[in-house]
Amino acid sequence: MVVVGVSTGGITALKILLGGLGDDFPLPVLVVTHIMPEADDGLAVLLNTACAIRVKEAEEQELIEAGTVYLAPANYHLLLERDGRLALSIDPAVNFARPSVDVLFESAAQAHGAAVIGIILTGAGCDGGKGLHSVKEKGGFAIVQDPDEAEMDAMPRSALALTRPDRVEPLPRISSLLLQLAGVGAANS
């Protein structure tokens, strides 16, 4: 599965990233974006309309499926269990964020190792750096958006400071990279 972390500039970045994936994309996609604590599912609705791939807010205990993007709900951490179910948590903010990218990435890496593709996109702060490192450490595939091209380069840069990713790419190229990875490589499907 694919796990994505994004913050500032997220709406546009996600439109571009997810816009390149069809509803037949063979992997589930989990996304943490740093939304306000009182945000409703508006972003999921917006992206679902704008993108071919199905986008919805993650629901507790939901079994993740191919061709679907799950957005972490506001003010909860999103975690992935070994059996492919989603879990929520209201543990304190991590890197001042809840939902936190690190929390999602670490749980996915822990539970699914080499089957994980982790992507860090534009954002302020450092959330996701440790998480992407976990993904790589557990055998997954790590992608960082090119910081020179990102709307806000802090998150990509802090990811790069901790990990040598498999690829650093400008945003428009990441979805075609994903299609490539999803189509090939047994370890990533």
Next chain:
Amino acid sequence: MTNDELIDLEIRLLMEGVYQVYGYDFREYSEASLRRRLLHWLGGSGFASFSLAQSQLLRDREFFDTLLRNITVNVTELFRDPLFFRTMREEVVPYLKTYPFVKIWHAGCASGEEAYSMAILLHEEGMRGRFRLYATDINEEVLRRAKEGIYPLQEMQRFTKNYQRGGGKGSFADYYTARYESAILAPGLREHIIFAAHNLAVDADFGEMQLILCRNVLIYFRPSLKERVFTLFDRCLVPGGFLCLGLKESLDHHRIRSGYEELVPRMRIYRKQYVHG
């Protein structure tokens, strides 16, 4: 066996030991969160592995309490999810007022903020003297703190905003006095609340209630334990009574669901149906 698999094994062994020695059953807690909390505890414990820590954990109650604290404490705030409280005032309280006396259970109350919020709300809605809140939690240390009703003064500004957005009818400052860095909630609020230890995983029925709140507690339980707890709630709730979950929790896909209607969608306020015939 990889190191991660070894850690998973150690956690399973430890949880079994904890259950046998102390009676707390964490074997049915959701794995990802439990693992995260345990690893966080281990990092500060002074031990390099769960196996090494296990000996002291099983023999030294105080040391075990540091672990218990870590697994079971949920941080919350007064009038968290203000819209929920506003909805409570507008949609649920009118029904509660039809009873001469109302019993309310806050299951998994942690440091008590939700119970105190409800006490304030019910006072303002004219139900003084007509309700009792039972605030329970597995963690006795946090219950002791809850009983004191003392919160950091610096949090009060945020709580005040929550209170106002939750439909607060008075001045939030009336409900506490400031003392150095603390805010002490008005003793009058505590009169209506009974704090008691109760373990949702193993303890039995808690009495007949008109309203049960269990918000953001069940997200830490595995499906089978969730089912057990929902069945417990169903037994304790009177027909026509209300069950409130966290904003991103749901009764859907659970056995008792068919006996409930969602009174207010999105607010996760469910009402137990009356059975006819």
